[in-house]
Amino acid sequence: MAFTVGHYLAERLTQIGLKHHFAVAGDYNLILLDQLIEHGGMKQIYDCNELNCSFAAEGYARENGAAAAVVTFSVGAISAMNGLGGAYAENLPVILISGAPNSNDHGSGHVLHHTIGTTDYNYQMEMVKHVTCAAESITSADTAPAKIDHVIRTALREKKPAYLEIACNVASQPCVRPGPVSSLLSHLKADEVSLKAALEESLAFLEKAQNVVILVGSKLRSCEALTETVALADKLGCAVTVMAAAKSFFSEAHPGFRGVYWGEVSSPGVEDVIKSADAVITLAPVWNDYSTVGWRDSVRGEHVLEVDPGRVTVSGKTFEGFRLKEFVAALTERVSSKPASLVKPYTPVALPVADAAKPLTNDEMTRQINALVDGNTTLYAETGDSWFNATRMHLPEGAKVESEMQWGHIGWSVPSIFGNALAAPERQHVLMVGDGSFQLTAQEVAQMVRYELPVIIFLINNFGYVIEIKIHDGPYNYIQNWDYAALMQVFNQGVPGVESGKYGLGLHATTGEELADAIEKAKKNTRGPTLIECKLDQTDCTETLVQWGKFVAAANSRKPA
Ligand SMILES: Cc1ncc(Cn2nnc(CCOP(=O)(O)OP(=O)(O)O)c2C)c(N)n1
Numbered sequence: 001m002a003f004t005v006g007h008y009l010a011e012r013l014t015q016i017g018l019k020h021h022f023a024v025a026g027d028y029n030l031i032l033l034d035q036l037i038e039h040g041g042m043k044q045i046y047d048c049n050e051l052n053c054s055f056a057a058e059g060y061a062r063e064n065g066a067a068a069a070v071v072t073f074s075v076g077a078i079s080a081m082n083g084l085g086g087a088y089a090e091n092l093p094v095i096l097i098s099g100a101p102n103s104n105d106h107g108s109g110h111v112l113h114h115t116i117g118t119t120d121y122n123y124q125m126e127m128v129k130h131v132t133c134a135a136e137s138i139t140s141a142d143t144a145p146a147k148i149d150h151v152i153r154t155a156l157r158e159k160k161p162a163y164l165e166i167a168c169n170v171a172s173q174p175c176v177r178p179g180p181v182s183s184l185l186s187h188l189k190a191d192e193v194s195l196k197a198a199l200e201e202s203l204a205f206l207e208k209a210q211n212v213v214i215l216v217g218s219k220l221r222s223c224e225a226l227t228e229t230v231a232l233a234d235k236l237g238c239a240v241t242v243m244a245a246a247k248s249f250f251s252e253a254h255p256g257f258r259g260v261y262w263g264e265v266s267s268p269g270v271e272d273v274i275k276s277a278d279a280v281i282t283l284a285p286v287w288n289d290y291s292t293v294g295w296r297d298s299v300r301g302e303h304v305l306e307v308d309p310g311r312v313t314v315s316g317k318t319f320e321g322f323r324l325k326e327f328v329a330a331l332t333e334r335v336s337s338k339p340a341s342l343v344k345p346y347t348p349v350a351l352p353v354a355d356a357a358k359p360l361t362n363d364e365m366t367r368q369i370n371a372l373v374d375g376n377t378t379l380y381a382e383t384g385d386s387w388f389n390a391t392r393m394h395l396p397e398g399a400k401v402e403s404e405m406q407w408g409h410i411g412w413s414v415p416s417i418f419g420n421a422l423a424a425p426e427r428q429h430v431l432m433v434g435d436g437s438f439q440l441t442a443q444e445v446a447q448m449v450r451y452e453l454p455v456i457i458f459l460i461n462n463f464g465y466v467i468e469i470k471i472h473d474g475p476y477n478y479i480q481n482w483d484y485a486a487l488m489q490v491f492n493q494g495v496p497g498v499e500s501g502k503y504g505l506g507l508h509a510t511t512g513e514e515l516a517d518a519i520e521k522a523k524k525n526t527r528g529p530t531l532i533e534c535k536l537d538q539t540d541c542t543e544t545l546v547q548w549g550k551f552v553a554a555a556n557s558r559k560p561a
């Protein structure tokens with residue numbers, strides 16, 4: 001078998017740890033798809049559409065560290081760019097690969113299908129550059145290795161998506177073989193002088209403080225510093241709080257854990273922990289309009305040691321030239337114990353058990369889902385009241401929460417958890433998704449049926465866009481109601497003569513008792529997804545959503561300066 005451009009790409013993706021890639025066929029990428037299959041290093045997984053394909057890759061990257069999606073030119077790639085925007089916002093190295101016009105057509109004056117009908121096909125590269133850290137167009141085999149390596153190396157180093165387009169007549173062209181993967185995985189060497197200066201300044205700052213608290217931010221995972229953060233917390237012996245979008249990035253079973261900080265809608269008592277500190281170490285936070293509750297609150301200023309990806313700012317000075325994980329490890333070596341912030345014990349808020357025969361409530365649903373979450377569970381929280389329900393849960397050691405609070409594309413969670421479940425089939429996958437969000441990407445549940453992934457989906461049917469209603473109500477927040485559980489009959493059709501791909505289960509829950517029964521059935525359904533449609537009253541949502549919605553609405557309606 002001749003080694004081709006497509007094989008080179010497959011070899012590199014396999015070398016960086018991908019066991020799957022996601023794809024939607026199109027005539028510009030069929031030969032490339034053949035090459036990827038022929039290489040044999042990864043399983044090719046298919047999605048219903050390219051938006052879902054890009055989100056499935058994003059979900060895979062959350063668990064696996066990187067991912068790849070293969071689509072066709074323009075009609076596929078432009079849809080997938082939405083998922084790249086999400087991967088960029090959430091710091092995930094997703095490699096989008098688009099089939100592209102025959103290399104002989106460039107400059108030919110030919111008008112081609114699946115384009116906007118002009119004779120210049122470069123517009124896609126121009127568009128994608130805004131949502132990637134690297135983008136290359138491959139129109140010849142001899143330049144392919146350098147371009148493929150550049151795109152993958154940059155994505156891994158910067159933890160951002162990247163893009164390749166491969167001309168449809170080049171994918172099967174003969175190509176040289178790649179060398180060791182180490183050349184893609186290396187990082188720039190730290191500037192020791194700057195690192196030492198940052199360390200000395202930070203130690204002097206902390207030495208003067210009594211009440212030290214750590215605040216974990218949402219970029220910490222992409223800085224690959226979760227373990228280093230636990231070591232710092234252990235050495236300091238101080239309180240540790242997490243921002244909502246960093247839920248589960250620090251174990252809630254750790255003795256130092258003190259809850260979720262979210263300004264005025266923080267977990268009970270956490271705002272005091274932060275406000276009473278005379279030194280806060282913020283680790284990779286994102287201070288946006290949502291996390292500051294409409295620009296009302298952020299943790300910044302002279303009492304803060306700001307540790308960001310690639311930069312430290314403290315006592316009026318700023319330092320760069322090293323990675324966050326290098327700085328945290330070095331700080332842990334030298335810092336002394338500061339246990340004062342741990343004097344107050346922490347008791348997580350437990351939701352009361354409701355009367356099982358009464359209509360299901362948001363609190364009872366959240367309580368039962370929380371009880372389902374164990375140390376082997378990945379819990380997805382879709383945009384909506386699900387964010388607030390996940391935030392108020394108390395997690396056992398090992399549990400993971402996935403959310404998308406920066407990009408916030410409703411519907412993201414359905415394809416993303418599909419990709420995540422493929423990356424980690426040994427974990428239990430649980431999804432909380434609202435009816436409004438679900439309607440954008442519902443069809444990807446059919447792929448969970450096809451690949452027999454036992455994802456447990458809590459479809460929260462509160463008859464509309466409740467998060468939007470709480471921000472600003474209007475007729476546009478009310479949607480057509482579906483029989484969501486009945487979709488499983490639609491998706492279970494399978495293929496005549498093929499035994500697999502028919503085991504989706506759809507259930508309704510209108511009381512606590514029905515929900516408990518449905519959860520027991522879901523746990524036993526190991527050959528396919530179980531969708532439990534939880535019917536809630538439209539006014540039944542978390543108090544935090546109501547408060548937060550008011551503040552965000554106020555921020556949105558600021559008068560022009
Ligand atoms: C792609 C996309 N389009 C529109 C929006 C705006 N948006 N944000 N949240 C929503 C409604 C979410 O409704 P549900 O999923 O039902 O959630 P809840 O009812 O709040 O539990 C919208 C319409 C969005 N966030 N993403």
Ligand SMILES: [Mg+2]
Nearest residue numbers: 434435436464
């Ligand atoms: Mg809803």
